[in-house]
Amino acid sequence: MLKDIREAFRHLFRSILVVFPMAVVTGSLVALFLFLLDKATLFRWQNKWIIYLLPLIGILITQIYQVIGKGSEAGNNLIIDEINEESTKGVPLRMTPLIILTTVLTHLFGGSAGREGTAVQIGGSLAAFSNKIFKFKLIEKRLLVMAGVAAGFSAVFGTPIAATVFALEILFVGRIRFDALLTCLFASIVSNSVCLLYGITHTHYSIASNPLISIHQIDLLFLLKVILAGIAFGIASQIFVTFSELLKNSTKKYIQKKWLIPVIGGGMVLFISFLLNTDDYLGLSVISEKANGISIVSAFKANGVDELSWFWKLILTAITLSMGFKGGEVTPLFFIGAALGNTLGMFLGCPVDLFAGLGFISVFAAATNTPLASMLLGVELFGGEFLPFFAISCIIAYYFSGSKGIYHSQKNEASKWPKI
Numbered sequence: 001m002l003k004d005i006r007e008a009f010r011h012l013f014r015s016i017l018v019v020f021p022m023a024v025v026t027g028s029l030v031a032l033f034l035f036l037l038d039k040a041t042l043f044r045w046q047n048k049w050i051i052y053l054l055p056l057i058g059i060l061i062t063q064i065y066q067v068i069g070k071g072s073e074a075g076n077n078l079i080i081d082e083i084n085e086e087s088t089k090g091v092p093l094r095m096t097p098l099i100i101l102t103t104v105l106t107h108l109f110g111g112s113a114g115r116e117g118t119a120v121q122i123g124g125s126l127a128a129f130s131n132k133i134f135k136f137k138l139i140e141k142r143l144l145v146m147a148g149v150a151a152g153f154s155a156v157f158g159t160p161i162a163a164t165v166f167a168l169e170i171l172f173v174g175r176i177r178f179d180a181l182l183t184c185l186f187a188s189i190v191s192n193s194v195c196l197l198y199g200i201t202h203t204h205y206s207i208a209s210n211p212l213i214s215i216h217q218i219d220l221l222f223l224l225k226v227i228l229a230g231i232a233f234g235i236a237s238q239i240f241v242t243f244s245e246l247l248k249n250s251t252k253k254y255i256q257k258k259w260l261i262p263v264i265g266g267g268m269v270l271f272i273s274f275l276l277n278t279d280d281y282l283g284l285s286v287i288s289e290k291a292n293g294i295s296i297v298s299a300f301k302a303n304g305v306d307e308l309s310w311f312w313k314l315i316l317t318a319i320t321l322s323m324g325f326k327g328g329e330v331t332p333l334f335f336i337g338a339a340l341g342n343t344l345g346m347f348l349g350c351p352v353d354l355f356a357g358l359g360f361i362s363v364f365a366a367a368t369n370t371p372l373a374s375m376l377l378g379v380e381l382f383g384g385e386f387l388p389f390f391a392i393s394c395i396i397a398y399y400f401s402g403s404k405g406i407y408h409s410q411k412n413e414a415s416k417w418p419k420i
Contacts, residue, residue, distance in 0.1 A: 016186075018144065022130050023151045023187040026123040027194030030155035033100050033118060034200050037284070040108035044282075045289040051110035051282065054270060058262020058324050061102045066258070068094065095125040102326035110282040112269060112316035113327025115156055120328075123152030123191070143180045146171070150184035151191035158195075158202035160188035162377035169370040170407060203286050205300060205360075207353045207382045225348045226358065226389055229341065230396025233359050236340055237333070237366035238402040240314050245404070247322035258324075265323025269316055281309075281316050285335050296331075296360070299338035300353045302346065310339035310359075329406045330364060337363030357382045358393040365394040366401030 044050055103118040127148025146167045154163035164185045168178070251261045273279055280294040288295040298304035317332035341359025345352040357378060365374030371394040378390035 018130060019147050019183055019187045020190055022123075022126050022144070022148060023190035024194050026126055026148065026151040026187075027155045027191035028198070029096065029100070029122050029126075030119050030152060030191070031195045031198035031200045033103070033122065034115070034156065034195075035198075036100070036104045037107055037115060040104050041283050044108055044110060048279070050108065051270065051273075051279065054109040054111060055263040055266035057105050057109045058266045059259045061105060061326060062259050062262055062324050064098065064102060068098070093125055093129045096122050099326060103328075106320065106325040106327050107283050109266075110269065110273075110279065111266070111320040111325040111327065112282055112285070112313065112332060113320050113325060113329075114284065114317075114331030114333070115328050116153060116330035117328030118326070119152035119156035120149050121152070123148035123150070123155075123187075127151075143183050146180045147183045147187035151187040154188035154192040155195040157377075158192055159377055159380040160185070160192045162373050162380055163188040163192075165376055166368075166370050166373035169373050170368065203297065205297070205357070205381050207300070207357045207386060208351075222350070223392070225350055226392050227396055228348070229344045229355055229358055230362055230393040231400050232340060232344060233337055233362035233393065234366045234397035234400030234402075236310065236314070236336060237363045237397065238400070238404075240318060240329075240333070240336065240363075241367060241402065241404050241406055243314070244318040244322045244406070247318055251323055262324030265319050265325065268319050268323075272312070272316060272319075276312060281313050284331050285313065286331065294339075296335050296338050299335070299342045299356045299360075301342075302352045304352075305339040305342050307343050310336045310343065313339065329367065333364045333367050333406075334360050337361070354386060354389070357386070358389060361390060362393045362397035366397040367406050369398065369401075369405045369407075371395050371398040 099118045099121045103113065103115065106113050124145055125148075127145045131144050149170065150160075150163045150167035153166050154160040157163070164181070167184045167188075168180055251264075255261050255264065269282070273282060278294070280288055280290075285294070286296050288298065294305050294309050299309075313332055313335045317329065317336075321327060321329060337359030338356040339359070340363070341355040341357065342352050344350075344359070345355030348355075360381075361374040361378040364377070365371045368374075374394045375387065375390045378394075379387055382390075
């Protein structure tokens, strides 16, 4: 018993002495990153012409990583490899300024990308740097980097509980490292609190309470509709992952000059946006500059998106991130899921805001192989009233999402119930 108590105190002191400063710096840098991202988006809205420079900026980003960013191109997968001790290169500290700079450039000039990848790389690289200073043992090194992942995710989305489980769940499909629970939770709370102290605000979503729909009064038809939606969300995530991988492999195989890949990718993004006659799918797409524009927020309203909005965001994001630009996949996945949920809700005669919320978290769950974190994400963002529906949709989507996810370094250790 005394040994267990000593071990618990050791975890607690490690969190206070080492994780606390790392989480403070992570929260501060994520706050700076979100501030720059907002400024970049506003500037692009006010200067539409700037998007035509996207192909040229792609060349600049490629050159930055070739000249001073070697060893950090793998991004989130490098962080996961570091935790699994499969990376012999380590995580360089320069990953932090490079990913902030290149992600802001991607958004400034109209690339369709997210922000979670940047935040996770900030936290992960700072944690790896802390380990070089304190010279931790292998197990403690892994826990510290996991805490960095949790800190980055928490600060960028304002969801510390989901971030904690995300950091635990992201490494192994089918297994969770509970020994890192305290460390990751502490880092998540501190990092998010610090980010908020800088005046950073996160987008608030809501699902209007509908007394006709309650977990205590579920009719089988409505449950069937939730299951069907979950299947669609899982398939959508599989399309995104497959198309992204196909693009990345094809460009490496058929385009010999690396600098030409983002030029073609940027041109494709501009061409598709021109054909669609809208720039709503560029950048984060969390909100729109236009009152009737298409965004994640508008997806929670009836007729707030077009029937194929989810598809166009999927295509543009896959092109952007597979052809040389930087950013995260998660916010675009939120858009894809919310827009698809809106469409399904309209078609099935179900509450649009509820189905948008289900899609928001379920496509994320399927593409990242993190169904538990996604359920908690739904609770933190939308409230716990519809948690059973969150659970059903996320789990169904996870099982129908295929064997691959956006993080290729994840290990699949789900032994008894393999994914469909």
